[in-house]
Amino acid sequence: MKNVKTRPRGRPRALDKDEALETALQLFWRHGYEGTSIAELTAAMGVTPPSLYTTFGSKERLYQEALDRYGASYGSFAARALAEEPTALQAVARILREAVAVYSEGPEPRGCMLTTGAVACGVEHRDVSADLAKRRRAAIAAIKERFDRAVREGELGRSTDTGALAAYFAAVVQGLAIQAHDGVAAEALEAMANIALCAWPKTSRDGTTRPASHRPRSK
Amino acid sequence: MKNVKTRPRGRPRALDKDEALETALQLFWRHGYEGTSIAELTAAMGVTPPSLYTTFGSKERLYQEALDRYGASYGSFAARALAEEPTALQAVARILREAVAVYSEGPEPRGCMLTTGAVACGVEHRDVSADLAKRRRAAIAAIKERFDRAVREGELGRSTDTGALAAYFAAVVQGLAIQAHDGVAAEALEAMANIALCAWPKTSRDGTTRPASHRPRSK
């Protein structure tokens, strides 16, 4: 039986990858992709650039790993809510509630790493912005799928535009992220979330969405 | 009577300030503050750096002038809607409708210059980010004032949390801006806006907001 604790051959790593990644996550969350420099990252990690580059490859790859880590930790509340809550409405209500908590906890960073990371950015970082947009779209798609299930299960009317409804709640969450970043208090964000939930469609007994519900109002 | 067309003493300006400012606005709108370089700005304006600096002072002042111009042109729809529409609901509906139009018109830039400009940015540009946050807060305050008037006029119940309601619609508009930037089609954005309007409070005849309307739902 091989000893699982056998160490590799050369000089042992001084940089704890997991710890360094958390440091990078925090800095990128606060200052975005363009606003965080390699010098700031290495200083916060307590290493010099070569260590960072042998461990992560490039600034862009480090950012993507930090985004993955964010999605698996701070940003995982949405996926959990969608999977665990018995109804779509309860899932969305929990997403809004927990988004407020995560986005407004502590002094900094505030807001959502995916929303505030690199929306408008330089042409040389187009790939980074596109990757972020892809992650945002994926988050919306996950909500839509839960809503589709809700339609199949009768919670939502068969005429529900689940894509629009999912994108709507995602937009609210994105707006919450921006305003959390701007310093709006948690209680105010919660009040906004409660208002947002009032747009939840009212379904009739025959399974159709109530006529005037999600249609344009008359001028 | 003095000739108003008398030219000043020295060499005439080759750089049309108004035109150059519109060019800067477009670039900053597309790529944000950090993502737009002086080199790109001067190249697009067709001048060299000294001309830009004698005309605008610094990159930061140029950005602020571009934001002012945005607020007076592309971003002026909200103030106009608030001032011109007879009811607060009609004003908000028009803001959502026109936001979609402005944010998704043409290929680029898409989204809102104030929302996507410099949310998370480097510590050295903290002032720029704070100025943007201030402008976003001002936009919310303007909506809130219109809602306060609606309360005085009886359109909204006296118990309405106008601040939260204004922040909610602002959040929706900010979310629309992000998703417009991500390439979501105008029709989809419109559908989201229509859903958002369903959160508009139902007011009873006695002037109080309907009880269960904007309160947390039971778990």
Place this chain on the structure above:
DNA sequence: CTAATTAACTAGCGAACGCTATTAAATTAC
């Protein structure tokens, strides 16, 4: 011990950053 291996740091690359001292050009005043 020596050799091999791996990762750290020193030092600095070329490029881009925001910005400007200096000089040349274009105009009016006299």
Place this chain on the structure above:
DNA sequence: GTAATTTAATAGCGTTCGCTAGTTAATTAG
């Protein structure tokens, strides 16, 4: 015309950017 005035372009300042070649340090294999 010459002088004064104003703006433009040339050229490049010092700094920071992301990143890396070359060297030193720390460990295991034999």
